[in-house]
Amino acid sequence: MPESTPTDLPATAPKLSVYIIAYNEADKIADAVQSVQWADEVLVLDSNSSDNTAGIARELGATVKQIPFTTFGKLRNDAIASCTHEWIFSLDADERCTPAARAEIQAILRNPTADAYYVPRRNWFMGRWINHCGWYPDYRQPQLFRKPALIFDDAAEVHEGYKVNGKVGYFKSAIIQIPFQNLEQLLHKMQRYSTLGARKLERSGKAAGMGTALGHGLWAFFRIYVLKLGFLDGWAGFVLAFGNFEGTFYRYAKAATAKQSWKPVDNLATTETRDPN
Structure with missing residues (x-):
């Protein structure tokens, strides 16, 4: 049976x-x-x-x-x-x-x-x-x-x-x-995700200045490389921590610069270009 x-x-x-x-x-x-x-x-x-x-x-x-x-x-x-x-x-x-x-x-x-x-x-x-x-x-x-x-x-x-x-x-x-087959893919993802993250910050009203961007970036590196023991993964751990720094920094930096009202040079022919020193 x-x-x-x-x-x-x-x-x-x-x-x-x-x-x-x-x-x-x-x-x-x-x-x-x-x-x-x-x-x-x-x-x-x-x-x-x-x-x-x-x-x-x-x-x-x-x-x-x-x-x-x-x-x-x-x-x-x-x-x-x-x-x-x-x-x-x-x-x-x-x-x-x-x-x-x-x-x-x-x-x-x-x-x-x-x-x-x-x-x-x-x-x-x-x-x-x-x-x-x-x-x-x-x-x-x-x-x-x-x-x-x-x-x-x-x-x-x-x-x-x-x-x-x-x-x-x-x-x-x-x-x-296998997140990245080469460093170019890591940089491409960092650029794309930082732009998307900046939009989220702008929408939430959390966009701040460049100092804030640097502070968040440094904390992101420290958290990955030190607190999460990235240094034990050799150069791969350093690259990932540094990439996290860049992605975080540019996320906040893009949101910060989006608030600025920087204007292009009106007339290049008459613009003062002397050495400021």
């Missing part, structure tokens, strides 16, 4: 949707999609990339939907609404689902004990695993959740605010993140 199925477990796991948000990630999207091809549905939410992100994702069997970017919060809510199954796993384009995390997802789906789960991430940067800098276990928002359980703040430009409706749990198995 065939073995009976325990009454407290479903015969088969509920179906799973995976969504990946992406913008100009042609060098990363293939690895991300391939790591979750076992899922019942893989959606790539592309914000009109100018490279071949969408084409690569389609070739690998993912469903691609174009969603114009306004804020990260709205983008994630739109991504969730696009998923057709009750359970959802979110993955960024620079992340990879590991075999261990896949096995844990499938076990949870058969016998869930929570409505939303935080997943630890292992970050690889400058040829090494980052074990400090606040980058491990590096939980962000829940990544495995029931569709009604997670709602994002539509107005959140960056570092999306969210609300969990239900019980939360934590994975034991980590996924992998």
Whole structure:
């Protein structure tokens, strides 16, 4: 006789949707999609990339939907609404689902004990695993959740605010993140995120002066490099701490300079250009 199925477990796991948000990630999207091809549905939410992100994702069997970017919060809510199954796993384009995390997802789906789960991430940067800098276990928002359980703040430009409706749990198995393949990508992200962060500061009325920008930047470096032991991660830890300094400084500096009424030179031909000394 065939073995009976325990009454407290479903015969088969509920179906799973995976969504990946992406913008100009042609060098990363293939690895991300391939790591979750076992899922019942893989959606790539592309914000009109100018490279071949969408084409690569389609070739690998993912469903691609174009969603114009306004804020990260709205983008994630739109991504969730696009998923057709009750359970959802979110993955960024620079992340990879590991075999261990896949096995844990499938076990949870058969016998869930929570409505939303935080997943630890292992970050690889400058040829090494980052074990400090606040980058491990590096939980962000829940990544495995029931569709009604997670709602994002539509107005959140960056570092999306969210609300969990239900019980939360934590994975034991980590996924992998490769945030930057080179320093140019780190600088590009710093520029983009500092601009989005400056808009948030302006809207909240927290924009201040350049002294405030420098103070916040120095504190960001000290917090990552000293308090979070970034110095134990070698030069990679220093670069991450310094990048955090730059991103924080420019976030506040951009908000501060946006308030200024600096005017261009009216007439270059008559402008005094003598050495002030």
